[in-house]
Amino acid sequence: MKKLLKKINIKVLVIILVLIPISVILFTPKAHYYKEDINNCKNCHTQDGELIFLNTIKEAKYTGTESCRDCHKEEYNAYMKTQTGHSMSKMTPANVIEKFPQNYTVYDSSKNYYYEMVQKGDKFYQREYRLGPEGKVVHERWMEAQYIIGSGKNLRIYFYDENGMFYELPLTWYVHKQKWDMSPGYREFNNNRFSRYVGSMCFSCHNGHMSKLSNANNRYKKPYHMGIGCEDCHGPGEYHIKKFKDKKYTDLPDNILTIVNPVRLSPERRNDVCLQCHNEGKGWALHDKKTWFDFRPGTLLKNQRSVYESFNQTKHTFNVANTGSRLFMSPCFKGSHGQLTCDFCHSSHNLFEVDKVKFNRQSCMKCHPIEGLPARVARLSESREDCNRCHMNKAPAKNTLHGVVDTDHWIRINSDWDKVNWYPERHHVEKLILAPVIDKKDRSIDIRHGIAYSEYYFTEEREKYYLDSAYYYLSKGIKENTSSRYGNYYLGRIEGERGNYKEALNYLNKAIKLDPDYSKAYYEIARIYQKQNNYNSAISSIKNAINYKNAEPTYLELLGTLYYETGSVKQAVEVLNKSIKIDSQNPNVFFILGNIYIFKLNNPQKALGYYKKAVLLNPDLPNALVNLGNTYALLGQFDKAVDSYKKEILFRKNSTRAYINLSKIYKMQGKLNEAFGLLRKAKLIDPRIRF
DSSP states (O other): OHHHHHHHHHHHHHHHHHHHHHHHHHTHHHHHHIIIIIITTTSOSEEETTEEEGGGSTTOOOOOTHHHHTTOHHHHHHHTTSTGGGSEEEOOGGGOOSOSSOOSOEEETTTTEEEEEEEETTEEEEEEEEEOTTSOEEEEEEEEOOEEESOSSSEEEEEEEETTEEEEEEEEEETTTTEEEEOTTTTTTOOOTTOEEOOHHHHHHHTOOOOBOTTSSSOBOSSOOOSSOTHHHHOOOHHHHHTTTOHHHHTOOTTEESSOOGGGSOHHHHHHHHHHHHOOOSEEEEOTTOOTTOOOBTBOGGGTEEEEEESSOOSSOOOGGGHHHHHHTSHHHHHTTTOOOGGGTOOSSOOSOOOHHHHHHHHHHTTSOGGGSOOOOOSOSSOSOOHHHHHSOEEOGGGSSSSOOEEOOOOOTTGGGSOOOOHHHHHTOSOOOEEEEEOOOSTTHHHHHHHHHHHHHHHTOOOHHHHHHHHHHHHHHHHHOTTOHHHHHHHHHHHHHTTOHHHHHHHHHHHHHHOTTOHHHHHHHHHHHHHTTOHHHHHHHHHHHHHHOTTOHHHHHHHHHHHHHTTOHHHHHHHHHHHHHHOTTOHHHHHHHHHIIIIISOOHHHHHHHHHHHHHHOTTSTTHHHHHHHHHHHTTOHHHHHHHHHHHHHHOTTOHHHHHHHHHHHHHTTOHHHHHHHHHHHHHHOTTOOO
């Protein structure tokens, strides 16, 4: 009997030993992926509750909105009709909504330029020109409008592509007003003409994900992504497509997902999908080594960036890009304890046509049933159906910052009684106190606060207050986290701005020790050495920057300038020509090349072409018109020299060099009265002049 039992036990053991490996083989598809792709990734896939989202890692590839169409036709077709679905597009005759021909010109009195949009065949151009005293055109420049940002619901802004870099154009079509006017910010703050560079921050929201070139700072790979696409809310589609083609992904456990559906996310992560673009704030700070394109739906926004809003929020001004911070102040959001999400009131795909007033009312009634509302006498003579009318203020087109009809998401009683007032926003009446709206508590919290003030100073308002605030938080934060490359970099920039070059170099070199391929730090070091006339060190540093970003035109421009200043003419010409092959719209590079050929190489004919291009790109560039006139004079083309000097005097009435040089030509031509008259004018401007 014992022998029989022993045999049975051995058989059972053998069966168990055989069955265990068989079980492993049977369940391999689920266990294998989890072990190989998740554990080896050190849990870098996002886990939200029980759910794991595979496509939240940085390495997941974007496949483009078109890749979603075949399987999700209804959602795709509906979404492409929304504002976000065609937020950016190419400018073609097929999508024209503007009025052509433009029957009036737009005049910028601050810089004395006229603008108009012109259609020529299938292409569109913006024309800029200036008029002389007799109504004659004295400057003219044309630039093609190749791309549009704007769905056509509020406004359309135009751009041109320069080898993967995008620049904004001066004219914008304001849909609600049905008129052309200066682009947002151009009239209020500064007319940047054709040189307003479009950075990654702008594209990350207005056009979704774009692929950047690795050897430059803000140049993009073709073909360009067009419009805010499916993947900007659902994450990269690579793994989701593989799920239907690759056996490795077809039989995953129910809690491991290949795509993010925001509805399945916890409230904070769900809101962050929207807040990546709808909570811009007044200041921001990317987290160390993060870029504007690194956010993945399903992750927490506070792990990629920090956002800062004005500490003193006003009821009278609100921006379309800051709806999140306004919502956070609402009793509705506070009362939900953070559970209220954007999709509670907003439908992303726009699948069904709805009566917006009724839809909004139904959304409100979910939390505020009619029987629970106080029985107040209606203050409106018309229907009380529209909850938003009283509780969410609205800025009409005639009273908005950039021609956008905007709704305030600070929900409150009698919201519409607060009259919208943009004056403080436009004129920066009070200094901003930046307070974090999105942030996390870690060792770099003060560093990020300092970065926000730094960016506000460098990009918005160069007031000492913001520089000092940046220095305060950065110096405080670097004591807590000495290993922050961003902290050291920004402290270096701040100290350089304050003229403390020794301290600036110390911080910037620390940033490079922490990150040896930090090209921006090398660039800042080179600029500081240039200010100190330490040209050898400046050239060495900018060469290091170019080693990492060899197609960055601003780096090439600085190296070429340094070569010119040290008399290395051949190297200067070579490097500066490389720069304009990448960016042919930079007037400074053409001006320096003109100087090289006129002053160093004694070749006025060659210099002439460069000066003409510099003046075309920017007639207000200091000394460009004077040097152009001098070059014409050297070539014996005195009429054109006179014309250049006259333009210089017209554009800059205090240009003594133009008065003196023009007087010399008049004297040579025997026009003595005119010559002496010009010299007297020059002496009135600068009494030190002798003649």
